[in-house]
Structures are given as structure tokens and as C-alpha cells.
Amino acid sequence: MHLKDHEITALFFERSEQAIDELMKRYGKSARNVAANILKNPLDAEECINEACLQMWNTIPTARPRYLGAYFCTVTRNVCLNRYHANASEKRNSHYDTALEELENSVSALCNVETEADARRLTVYLNEFLLRLDTESRYLFVHRCWHGDSVSAIAEQIGKTPHAVSVRLYRIRHKLQKYLQKEGFDI
Amino acid sequence: MNLKYISDAISSIEPEFISESMEIPAIFAESKTARKPVRRAVAIIAAVCLVLALSVTAYAMNIPGIRELLGFTYEKLPPEAEQYIVQHSEIIEGEHWNCRVTESLTAGDAIMVVLNITCDNDYILFEGDEIPAAEEIAAGIDSFSYAEKQGRIPLYVNADIMCEDNTLSGYAWSVGEKVSDSELNILIRRDKQTADDVSEITCVLHMREIRLESGEKIYDESVQVLIPLTIFDASVTENPTYIPD
Numbered sequence: 494m495h496l497k498d499h500e501i502t503a504l505f506f507e508r509s510e511q512a513i514d515e516l517m518k519r520y521g522k523s524a525r526n527v528a529a530n531i532l533k534n535p536l537d538a539e540e541c542i543n544e545a546c547l548q549m550w551n552t553i554p555t556a557r558p559r560y561l562g563a564y565f566c567t568v569t570r571n572v573c574l575n576r577y578h579a580n581a582s583e584k585r586n587s588h589y590d591t592a593l594e595e596l597e598n599s600v601s602a603l604c605n606v607e608t609e610a611d612a613r614r615l616t617v618y619l620n621e622f623l624l625r626l627d628t629e630s631r632y633l634f635v636h637r638c639w640h641g642d643s644v645s646a647i648a649e650q651i652g653k654t655p656h657a658v659s660v661r662l663y664r665i666r667h668k669l670q671k672y673l674q675k676e677g678f679d680i
Numbered sequence: 681m682n683l684k685y686i687s688d689a690i691s692s693i694e695p696e697f698i699s700e701s702m703e704i705p706a707i708f709a710e711s712k713t714a715r716k717p718v719r720r721a722v723a724i725i726a727a728v729c730l731v732l733a734l735s736v737t738a739y740a741m742n743i744p745g746i747r748e749l750l751g752f753t754y755e756k757l758p759p760e761a762e763q764y765i766v767q768h769s770e771i772i773e774g775e776h777w778n779c780r781v782t783e784s785l786t787a788g789d790a791i792m793v794v795l796n797i798t799c800d801n802d803y804i805l806f807e808g809d810e811i812p813a814a815e816e817i818a819a820g821i822d823s824f825s826y827a828e829k830q831g832r833i834p835l836y837v838n839a840d841i842m843c844e845d846n847t848l849s850g851y852a853w854s855v856g857e858k859v860s861d862s863e864l865n866i867l868i869r870r871d872k873q874t875a876d877d878v879s880e881i882t883c884v885l886h887m888r889e890i891r892l893e894s895g896e897k898i899y900d901e902s903v904q905v906l907i908p909l910t911i912f913d914a915s916v917t918e919n920p921t922y923i924p925d
Contacts, residue, residue: 523702560699567691567698574687593683596690606685615689623697624808627852628705628838635701638690651708664851664871675754 495519498561505553512553513546520562523640524569530588530641531573541576545569570639589641596638599666600673615678622672626665633658634665706886706904744857745783746792749867752855755921761787764914772885772907776800777835779885781907782865786878787914790921792869793883795839798862803835803889805864807856824890824897832861838886841870843878877913882906 496504496515504512517524524545528538545568558564577589600606606615623631636642636650644662648655746765747757768781777799785792799805804827827834839854852870859865872878885905891898914920 520702558695560695562702563695563698566702567695570691574691578684590683593686593690597683597686600686606689607682608685609688612685612688613692615686616692619689620694620697623693625853627840627854628700629708629840630851630853631697632701632705632708635693635697639693639698640701651704653708660873661851668851668853671754 502553502557502561505550506557513550516546516549516561516565520565523562524566526642526646527566527570527640528573530643531570531577537576537580538573541572542569544572548572566640588643588646591643592637592641595662595666599670618673618676618678619669621676622669625672626668630661630665633661634669637662706902744859744865745794746785746867749794749855749857749865750921752857757921761785761920764912764916764920766912768909770907770909772905774887774903774905776803777805777887779905779907781883781909784909784911785914785920786872786911787916788919789872790869790919791841791843791872791878791881791911792867792920793841793881793909793911795866795868795883795885797837797864797866797885799835801862802832804830804832804861805858806834806836807854807858807864807866808836808838828892830861834890836888836890837864837866839866839868840884840886841868842882842884843870843872843880875917877915879911879913881909881911883909 495518498519501512501515501519504515521542524542525538528541529535532538532541545565548568549565552568556564600615606612623634626634632651633647636647637644642650644659645655648658651658747762750757764787765783765785767783770781772779777797780796780798781793782796783792783794797805804823806823806827823836824834837856840852852868854866854868856867857865868883883906885907886902887905888902889900891900
């Protein structure tokens with residue numbers, strides 16, 4: 494039986510090392526998936542998980558995340574991305590690369606995202622677009638583009654065929670492209 | 681285009697979406713477990729509901745239909761597609777709410793259904809989930825705060841369409857129109873991934889209350905209501921909607 498988010502957060506606030514164990518029990522699998530999708534080397538991925546745990550320990554308190562799992566996975570993802578960008582050999586061929594390139598194809602038809610300001614602006618549009626999606630489509634999009642899951646991994650999670658998932662993801666990206674166009678996202 | 685900046689953009693999406701993605705949506709869990717009943721882990725609360733056939737049409741009640749609700753999207757309905765719209769009169773009665781199926785349209789690769797949902801005065805209806813933007817929370821104008829100020833309970837509603845054979849179901853979206861705090865219209869559209877006629881579908885309504893107890897939000901388990909519906913497939917290949925230039 495896993496502890497609830499607020500109970501794990503309370504352990505962090507009490508400075509109990511059990512907090513890390515409980516965090517890993519509850520969200521370790523998700524964080525490991527995120528790390529493995531970004532970094533090809535399992536040892537690098539495990540090191541990043543450990544670093545993410547350390548960052549959790551150092552930031553809570555004072556941080557009191559509203560969504561503990563999302564917070565932990567975001568910290569893990571950021572640590573992994575730093576490693577990914579620092580290590581040129583990691584580039585290309587990971588699930589994450591493929592997902593990013595798919596997204597780039599949808600966006601690049603309209604504009605170029607070449608500065609941090611462009612990226613921030615795109616985030617605003619992405620958030621608005623995601624809000625308008627139905628729950629399932631949002632799940633697929635976030636798992637593909639944020640978690641970096643492969644199409645077959647998503648298909649396995651939800652009990653559909655890879656082809657069905659692929660078709661839906663294609664339609665979501667197409668819809669994103671139409672949405673960005675309609676909302677006048679151009680740079 | 682720099683992949684790093686695309687990566688930065690997607691990295692910064694709202695944490696609510698990340699949190700939500702850590703649970704498999706009920707409709708996926710259901711289709712997955714339907715194939716593997718032994719692994720069924722998610723118990724769906726089937727609301728006890730009553731389907732009443734009333735002789736009141738959506739038209740007579742002046743409830744907005746497919747054309748009006750499509751007006752909130754970038755898709756439009758050409759006049760020639762209106763002949764395929766079917767009026768419905770099914771009503772589902774919940775403990776604190778009613779749901780009326782008003783119209784459906786099945787043509788080309790689209791299945792569309794309009795639902796009209798009303799609730800008791802103790803409740804306030806909201807379409808979608810309780811995912812307020814940060815600035816809404818800061819300003820105290822998120823849906824929960826709004827309902828709390830009025831001393832009413834927020835009731836979050838999501839709707840979807842399932843075909844008898846889930847492999848026929850494609851991409852889906854919905855759009856809602858809030859008529860008042862107690863009345864909501866939802867248009868659901870799901871792509872049909874087959875050229876064959878589809879005559880039996882199920883509208884799925886997810887309802888969830890969020891209450892405040894001792895200063896803490898209590899998230900009730902989502903109630904899933906299944907509404908079986910017989911539809912008329914117009915057997916035309918053209919998409920019934922279009923996107924204006």
C-alpha cells in the first residue's frame with residue numbers, strides 16, 4: 494500500500510529519509526520511464542534518478558508541490574535533459590528525439606522556434622491546446638511528447654494496437670497544427 | 681527550428697497535465713481490462729440510472745444543437761448536412777442531475793452527439809476537470825473557488841462516445857456551452873474508423889464532485905454513466921463538417 498502524496502510530503506517536511514523510499518515506491522516507475530526514454534545509457538538514467546531524489550530532498554521543504562508525482566517526474570526530466578544536452582552522444586535515436594521531431598514537424602510548418610521567448614510563447618499555446626483536448630488525447634500527447642514514451646509502450650499501457658495509437662497521435666498533431674494556425678501562432 | 685527550444689516548450693507545460701497523465705484514463709483502462717478481465721483493477725462505479733423516453737424534442741425545448749455548438753469550434757456544419765441530424769429524447773436521471781440526449785449526427789467519419797445536462801441548485805456544473813490556470817487560482821476565480829463562494833458543490837462533467845467495437849473509435853473531442861451554473865450543453869465528436877454503418881454507440885458521462893471538508897478538498901471518485909444510444913448512420917462518405925478558409 495502506497496502512502497498518499499500529502500503523507501509523503503509530510504515525511505519530507507519531517508526530514509525523514511523514509512520520504513525518499515516512499516516517493517520511489519509510488520512514483521519511481523514513472524520517473525525511471527522518463528529517464529530511460531531520454532537517456533540511452535541505463536547507468537546515466539539511474540544516476541539522474543538519484544540526483545533527482547537529492548534535489549527533491551533539498552527543495553522540500555520549502556517547496557510543497559501540489560502534484561508530487563508530476564513534480565518528481567519534472568525534476569527527473571530536467572536532470573536527464575541537462576545530461577542529454579551535455580552529452581552529444583546521447584543525441585538521436587532515443588524515443589525522446591523521435592517524439593520531439595514529430596512535434597517539430599507540426600510546428601515548423603508554421604514558424605521557427607529559435608529563442609527562449611519563442612519557446613515560452615509556444616508553451617502558452619500548448620497549454621491552451623491541451624486544455625481543449627479530451628482526457629484520452631491529452632494522455633496520449635503528454636506521454637508521447639513529455640514522457641517520451643514510444644508508440645508501442647503507450648499502446649501496451651492502454652491496451653490498443655500501436656497502429657491505433659499512431660493514428661490518434663497523428664491526428665492530435667494535425668489538430669495542434671490547425672490550432673496554432675487558427676490562433677495566429679507565427680514568429 | 682531548434683529542437684532544444686521545442687523541448688523547452690514542451691517541458692514547461694502545466695504540471696496538472698503531467699499529474700493527470702500518471703493515471704490511465706478510465707476509458708482506456710476499461711477497454712484494456714475488457715480484453716484481460718483477470719487484470720481488471722479499476723472498478724467503475726456504474727450509476728444506477730433510469731432511461732425515460734419523453735416526447736419532448738430538443739427542438740421544442742429550444743436547446744442548442746450540433747450547429748450551434750459547432751459555432752464554438754473552428755468547424756462548421758454546411759446546410760446540406762442538417763438533413764442527417766437526428767433528434768433524440770432519452771433522459772438519464774442521476775441523484776442531483778439530469779442528462780438529456782438531444783441530437784446526433786453520423787456521417788462520413790464523424791459521430792456527433794449533443795447532451796444537455798442540468799443539476800440541482802446545490803450544485804454548479806463545470807465542463808472538464810478541475811485544472812485551473814495558475815492565474816485563476818491567484819485571483820480566486822478558479823471553478824472550485826467560484827462554487828465555494830456561492831455555497832454550492834462543484835460538479836465536473838466529461839463526456840465521450842464509445843462504439844460497440846472500440847477499434848472503430850478514433851480521435852475524439854468535445855466542446856461545452858455553459859447556459860447557466862445549473863445547465864451545460866456538451867457536443868461530443870468521435871471519429872469513426874470504419875466505412876461500415878455504426879448504429880449502436882454508448883455515450884459515456886463522467887461526473888465528479890469535489891467537496892471541502894476541514895479545509896481539505898475531497899475528490900469523490902468519478903461516477904461513470906453509460907447511455908446506450910441507437911443512431912442513424914447517413915451512409916455518406918463525406919465529412920459532415922468543414923473548416924472555413
